[in-house]
Amino acid sequence: MQHTAAGRPGGNRFQALGPNRLDEIAAKYGLDPQLRESVRLFSLVLPFRVNEYVLSELIDWSAPDADPVFHLFFPQPGMLSPEDEQRLTAARDGGDAGELARTIAAIRAGMNPHPEHQQDLNVPSDPDGPLPGTQHKYEQTLLYFPAAGQTCHAYCTYCFRWAQFVGEPELRFSAADPARAVAYLRRHPEVTDVLVTGGDPMVMTAERLRQHLEPFLAVESLQTVRIGTKSVASWPHRYVSDHDADATLRLFEQIAEAGKTPALMAHLSHPVELEPAIARTALSRIRDTGALVYCQAPIIGRVNDDAAAWARLWRAEQRAGAVPYYMFVARDTGPRDYFKVPLARAAEVFRDAYSALPGLARTVRGPVMSTTGGKVVVDGVAEEPGAGRFFELRYLQARDPRLVGRPFRAVYSADAAWIDDLELAPGTPADIRAAVAAGQD
């Protein structure tokens, strides 16, 4: 049983609040009726889940429309295209449940829930066939999706994994237990990192998490156990006051005692997420176990397309002993147009924020696109007399390791927002051209 049992609202027990609690939320926090009804409509298509901590500690209810965390967690007007919004309204008002369900499914299908071939590419095999719930894209790192970790403490409206939450079974992608992944690692000693992801693995109880992680500790060649999570922002109680908070930290210690490095990949979007004392307490308790904390998030319109916010966030992370790691570009999925930040703008935000950092926080890299061929960073914009402006690009990670670290260029565009909007500069080497093209189909 996950810790979703009914708790005292406002108390310290985790309780997921979904669309059926919307009236209560609106009444308690004074949400405008029109906005409330928009949330109700859009949450038919987009996953909606918040919790009392997010509502009471992170959102400024005096102006939710302008609040970054409100945009992060509440589906709202503009997130669907006007046509889809119209279809959805008509289907809801039509009163035919079958028609409504078909309309919702059709709109979701148009939202590209598995961008960049997430589902079919990179799934490794053993003699029994493909390994469910794993991906092996970069030589050193195996991704592992535990079945019980496929939800989150709150759902981000831009999430490319939302398909996993809305119960469409063919879109789910997870492992019931790690036995086959462990056997795979024994045959692939080049894999030094396992990256446990979801959803959010930290929704699991300590006991369940132990069942998934412990078997990996016996693999000699494995050096690092990484866990991707937003819980530091969306439910820091997980490390402080949950009934098994101590058992969870003990598990991190056990990973360290087994000679592996535990590393939390903390998804932090905005500096307000580190303002509550409990979030900073969570980080310090995690660090006390010997675990490293690396921080990453996508740059999202209306949430954090703001250099001052990133500079504050990265400074706060560094002050908490965590490592600023990646600024991602949001993928082509979900309410993309609503959140889209052009690459030129993202590069400018990154540079402005980065240049305000102390050297020790300049560990962060970005803006980074995670594409079919690999992770491409936009290093900046170069001007060449007579030739015009170019994006300076580089693979930080690639399926083909020979591509990593070689600079290449694309013609500058103020609007391009993803790799498939880019035109490579004349003279780009054929192997880089091919890897980029693979991300463009």
Ligand SMILES: *Cc1c(COP(=O)(O)O)cnc(C)c1O
């Ligand atoms: C980002 C990513 C990783 C981890 O990459 P690092 O650069 O090592 O953090 C591993 N696998 C996949 C598929 C990824 O997208």
Ligand code: SF4
């Ligand atoms: S926490 Fe991560 S997996 Fe969960 S909704 Fe947000 S982005 Fe998606």
